[in-house]
Amino acid sequence: MKVLSELDPILHSQLRLAVVSILIGTEEADFTFLKTRTGSTAGNLSVQLEKLSTEGYISVEKSFRNKRPLTTCRITPKGIRQFESYVKALQEYLSPHE
Amino acid sequence: MKVLSELDPILHSQLRLAVVSILIGTEEADFTFLKTRTGSTAGNLSVQLEKLSTEGYISVEKSFRNKRPLTTCRITPKGIRQFESYVKALQEYLSPHE
DNA sequence: TTAATTTGGTTTATATTATAAACTTATTTA
DNA sequence: TAAATAAGTTTATAATATAAACCAAATTAA
Numbered sequence: 001m002k003v004l005s006e007l008d009p010i011l012h013s014q015l016r017l018a019v020v021s022i023l024i025g026t027e028e029a030d031f032t033f034l035k036t037r038t039g040s041t042a043g044n045l046s047v048q049l050e051k052l053s054t055e056g057y058i059s060v061e062k063s064f065r066n067k068r069p070l071t072t073c074r075i076t077p078k079g080i081r082q083f084e085s086y087v088k089a090l091q092e093y094l095s096p097h098e
Numbered sequence: 099m100k101v102l103s104e105l106d107p108i109l110h111s112q113l114r115l116a117v118v119s120i121l122i123g124t125e126e127a128d129f130t131f132l133k134t135r136t137g138s139t140a141g142n143l144s145v146q147l148e149k150l151s152t153e154g155y156i157s158v159e160k161s162f163r164n165k166r167p168l169t170t171c172r173i174t175p176k177g178i179r180q181f182e183s184y185v186k187a188l189q190e191y192l193s194p195h196e
Numbered sequence: 197t198t199a200a201t202t203t204g205g206t207t208t209a210t211a212t213t214a215t216a217a218a219c220t221t222a223t224t225t226a
Numbered sequence: 227t228a229a230a231t232a233a234g235t236t237t238a239t240a241a242t243a244t245a246a247a248c249c250a251a252a253t254t255a256a
Contacts, residue, residue, distance in 0.1 A: 001134055001135060002135070003134070003135060003136070003137045004116045004119070004120075004135070004136060004137070006112075007112045009112075009241095009242095012110075012112060013242080013243075014104075014105045014110060014243085015243080015244090017191050018102045018191060021102070021190075021191045021192070031204070031205070032203085032204070032205095035204095035205095036099055036101070037099060037100070037101060037102070038101070038102060039101045039102070040244090041244070041245055041246090042204075042205060042206085042245095043205090043206075043207080043208090043244075043245060043246075043247090044243070044244050044245070045205090046205065046206055046207085047206090047207090047242095047243080047244085048243085050206095066252090067251080067252065068203060068204065068205095068251080068252070069203085069204050069205060069250095069251085070204085071204080071205075087192050090188070090192065092119075093115050093116060093119045094119070094185050094188065107212095107213095111213080111214075112214085113214080113215090129233070129234070130232085130233075130234095133233095133234095138215090139215070139216060139217090140216095140233070140234060140235085141215070141216060141217075141218090141234085141235075141236080141237090142214070142215050142216070143234090144233095144234065144235055144236085145213095145214080145215085145235090145236095146214085148235095164223095165222080165223070166222075166223075166232060166233065166234095167221095167222085167232085167233050167234060168233085169233080169234075197256100198255100198256090199254100199255085199256075200253100200254080200255075200256090201252100201253080201254070201255085202251105202252080202253070202254085203250100203251085203252075203253090204249105204250095204251095204252105205248105205249085205250095206247105206248080206249075206250105207246105207247085207248070207249090208245105208246085208247075208248085209244100209245090209246080209247090210243105210244085210245085210246095211242100211243090211244085211245100212241105212242080212243080212244095213240100213241080213242065213243085214239105214240090214241080214242085215238100215239085215240085215241095216237105216238090216239085216240100217236105217237085217238080217239095218235105218236085218237075218238090219234105219235080219236075219237090220233100220234085220235075220236090221232100221233090221234090221235105222231105222232085222233090223230100223231080223232075223233105224229100224230080224231070224232090225228100225229085225230075225231085226227100226228085226229075226230090
């Protein structure tokens with residue numbers, strides 16, 4: 001009997017999935033952009049960026065722009081691979097009739 | 099700026115999504131089938147069926163077959179609607195390039 | 197010039213979740 | 227009749243997601 005695939009728990013989280021999804025399409029994005037684009041709170045975003053970074057799915061670079069902190073995020077090759085296999089696994093769940 | 103859609107938290111859970119996905123494709127399924135097909139433990143499955151049932155996404159019918167308990171599950175119209183809109187919302191996350 | 201507000205976050209606390217372990221009851225099988 | 231299996235349920239725990247509270251620096255207002 002065919003068993004459904006595991007869904008990577010790092011990506012199976014609304015906010016982390018949103019972040020990775022945005023970064024896949026945009027090369028780089030800063031904290032403020034991600035915050036408004038995802039509609040999340042700063043606290044939640046901060047925690048999830050930290051987690052994605054620790055897991056190696058994204059890189060996070062901290063600098064300054066106009067004397068203010070600037071947090072810039074980018075997807076990593078691992079992040080891309082994991083996202084692609086997550087999408088593949090999800091297809092099994094989303095198209096159960098095939 | 100476009101903000102990503104909310105993902106229904108009832109469906110955004112690996113096991114509950116698996117159950118609903120299976121039921122969408124199969125009209126009805128019993129506890130044991132769902133357990134082996136999802137690869138879950140009985141305890142976890144019991145809890146998640148209860149939740150899906152409470153939320154009106156599935157119906158759960160308890161009877162006996164060969165003197166043993168038989169738990170039969172079916173998707174409800176609400177379950178179908180919610181699943182379809184969950185899939186639609188997820189597309190935004192899965193196809194970020196469009 | 198100093199008080200209040202805004203920006204760009206981080207840390208901490210809390211409530212919810214998912215999950216498995218332990219348990220139950222009935223039925224076979226040895 | 228004792229042990230094992232079936233079909234679950236209940237309870238305990240660990241992990242999560244989330245928001246609230248907090249902080250430091252810069253800007254604006256009084």
